[in-house]
Amino acid sequence: MDTDRRLSEDELIARYFAPIAGEGGFGMRDDAAALTPGEGNDLVVTVDAIVAGVHFLPDDPPAAIARKALAVNLSDLAAKGARPRGHVLSLALEEGWREDWLAAFTQGLGHAARAFGCPLLGGDTVRANGAYWLSITAFGEVPHGEMVHRFTARDGDVLCVSGTIGDAALGLALRSGVTEPWALHIGIQSRVFLTDRFLHPQPRIALADILRRRARAAMDVSDGLAGDLAKMCKASGVSAEVDLEKLPLSGAARTLSGSHPQLRDRLVTGGDDYEILCSVAPDDLDDFLNECGQVGIAMTPIGYFRPRDFAQNDCSPIFSDANGRKQYEKGSYSHF
């Protein structure tokens, strides 16, 4: 492959992006895309940017980076009850970018777009001034007015979370080469599993319709369970009680946190889970859990929403385990 000369932006589009463009993208021959939701539907729009050295490691496989950038947006759409419809991409290539990197990146993006049913509709490719980065705006559809919000949880609702929590935080630590004792003695299978959970998040697209019909409020867990739950509580004007003994953990995370208790807080506060956190009315809980089971995605009740502390006007959620109750002051990964 020719990596010695710089392609023009047009050549780059024709060679790498046009082949993966979907309907409404006009084969990337225009400056804009057209998008029409089905009759009676709203479009749901979400945007997430990821930066080399901040959200992923610069030497992560390019196909994995592309897939993850799309997956984190589709995770947001799923939480809103929206089915994927398409996406547009801004990509900034750094000085000295290689064409084989771009080839692998666009191939990975094309695969992910097909796998998730969310075609590329348009984009802009620019030169970075520093590390490379990308920003994806993704579009989903819901019947008019049925988008699921994060600010609508109510006192008495059951708090549920999908999949397992904390794997990606351990995977990131492993991938970053952390030398704590737990990381040095971990088995190869656990290492591969946890790293994969960090590199290849699974957007819970199959939950979108169920959440739309059964959940009162939902959001995806991207910055850590404790911090994201605090956001949902604050937005909804309620607090929550979480039973940490009920937290769904993978075998690897359970074993590690059993023998290294200092990891337990990291599972709750670490980011990149891309699971769904939701509030469900008690009367709907059985149907909700049954329907999640039918699409093969674990959904675990881990607590409930309760009134906020009106005296302090405090919505902070409370976490309890055998050792007592606690709150996480700075519960989540924050970029600032």
Added chain:
Amino acid sequence: MDTDRRLSEDELIARYFAPIAGEGGFGMRDDAAALTPGEGNDLVVTVDAIVAGVHFLPDDPPAAIARKALAVNLSDLAAKGARPRGHVLSLALEEGWREDWLAAFTQGLGHAARAFGCPLLGGDTVRANGAYWLSITAFGEVPHGEMVHRFTARDGDVLCVSGTIGDAALGLALRSGVTEPWALHIGIQSRVFLTDRFLHPQPRIALADILRRRARAAMDVSDGLAGDLAKMCKASGVSAEVDLEKLPLSGAARTLSGSHPQLRDRLVTGGDDYEILCSVAPDDLDDFLNECGQVGIAMTPIGYFRPRDFAQNDCSPIFSDANGRKQYEKGSYSHF
């Protein structure tokens, strides 16, 4: 203003972005926005990213950067015949960002959003790893199927361009502190005018409806007239002849290029015009020009589309002036 501590992402959203959020943005309290085009309408989607040190100067006024980022997207929408509807923003702040910078940036974005009728609906704020940057995805509306394309120009159509060409390229040179003779002896009024044309592009929103009804093909001129026309020609499978004597120039550009002929090519190849380039059927030309006049935007016929060179399969446009005919090999600013 408190610039000594880092705000959390949530505080930053609540303080700076929530106040400028429009309808469908849910006051930035959710992870996604909802957007519904009017009955029978398509959404038109465009995305443009700009990077400090690449597309603007790092010390450009933050309000001007915000305004320009939105304006360049609305320029695309106008060229597609679409009325603005809303936008989402990815913003990456660099190490050591200052809160007063962000306050000025968001205030500028809010002003521009109101002036252009294109509210902020959502966004993502991250940490840059290098220079700061932003990416805006903007949404417009057209009646179903009426988006104006850039690949539909036909042999015999008249080629027109709005406003004046080349001002921003000179403005960028001035703002970059170029020390060529023309720049050292320029009057203060011309300097202010040209710099303003670079810093504050005017998206031709008022042309959107007229283009939709009267233009066969259109695009905005962002990377230089020569290069962008070459793209339109190639996409449409035709060539074009441009009469450089007819090129609409501002008084400042006309005076400068008269006394410094070496600037003439720069007017045609320099970027950042954000004017509209379009193809109009000869029978529609009078109505088209009249309607543009009615909304107060100059529109100038500068040539016509003609068959491509079938022997060479070459669509490159040809430019002529008193000195003869020429082509621009590398006609436009390219980021690679």
